[in-house]
Amino acid sequence: MRIVSLCPSLTELVFDLGRGDALVGRTKFCVHPADRVAAVEKVGGTKNPKLARIVELAPDLVLLNEEENRREAAEALAAAGIPLHVSFPRDAAGTAAMVRDLGAALDARDAAESIAADIEARSARVRAAADARAATGAPPVRWAYLIWRRPWMAVSGDTFVHALLAQAGGANVFADAEARYPEVTPTALTAADPDVVLLSSEPFPFTGAHADELAAETGLPRERFVLADGELLSWHGSRTPAGVDYAAQVLGLTPQS
Template identity: 45%
Template structure:
């Protein structure tokens, strides 16, 4: 995602590459940033860039207090272009999975810099921090986050090494019942602490394929040892856990979806949350 390079017109100025290989020069203190990615809005504030964030989506909710002063520009997929033009951003942060390609193309017609991101697993955040640090002049804050992430990865690896692997079903929706494919960020996060998601499918580029619908008669469900019910996008609650336990015959546990699916700065707390949850469930079973 990130690559230091040299501009052909000015060999003294470093440029950086985003997830699509587009080159970006360091922005400086005059950058006006709109984020269309909730977890990366949180990252921008964590890096000390809150004063330069001039717009965000209605789904950008962290940090709650600070975001009250930041104008909304619609949702992640229904961006209000007239509002975007009014805000005159120099940089818009987007994500391959969360934002529509036609939205990105339309923005590119009047926004000087569209920064495309695509972290597919927790380790990809190291490059993401590096990219944002170099782009927005907050290298020290980015390096501190990188150190925290490496520590959290080590903690997760220690838990994974100490406990037997467990096959899990991670629910994100009800009626229809939906889960996650192996090539999702969620599955990669769970794998860091030794939870392997079922079904054993790769979703590819298709959004529907990455979040498959299933029914409770599927053969592979016999291999599931534990079911997780996420707090987002469907807000599962305790009575749903009872329902799922009855349907699956397996223990069902509520899980914080933000901790599992939000990349950016949240990955550090997310990995530690999962490591703690893994230990807690083992202790509870003893």
């Protein structure tokens, strides 16, 4: 089988399913696993893949994600007669289902089941811990998750990041925003008064200096601003098991083993 992956998290998943040797193309943003992915040809970016080159590679399957990739690219590849596997998991349960589905497509069911079952087991433990905490009358941890600067942008309730953090017992102060990734002002952040403001490592690479900047602009205590691993919280697939636990940890709600 010859595979082209146009989504970084799916590229990593292919390797973890034991099918990395079948990859003949990947995007320039596909960087994991670093020790193996460099040997796979780059075929552009997630939004602007080199469609003609992909067709030349004659893949048996091209992997896409509805959010990462453009519909036009999928339609062009389908028109060229190339089989596609398109996914868009919205939460941990959807990710487990996607992993199993891709495992079936790549004849890697056992490896897929191991990852999917791990996602489900960790999710059950995290949800149980969140339920137990709620039963004591403790309020949820109110959070905001920022992904961009200039303009500042957050995540709404219609995102994978939201689903993982909500599952852990958090409450998104911008959950009801109309846009999936709403622009927010320092004034709006101050008014929302979250318990914690998570600054993602991607797509914008937030640093401690940006936390200092936001603390000054919002007047919120500096200790509320926490740098967060964006790959663990937004790469659905191989990283989701660890991401499920990390969501609880970054909110200070680490479940007991």
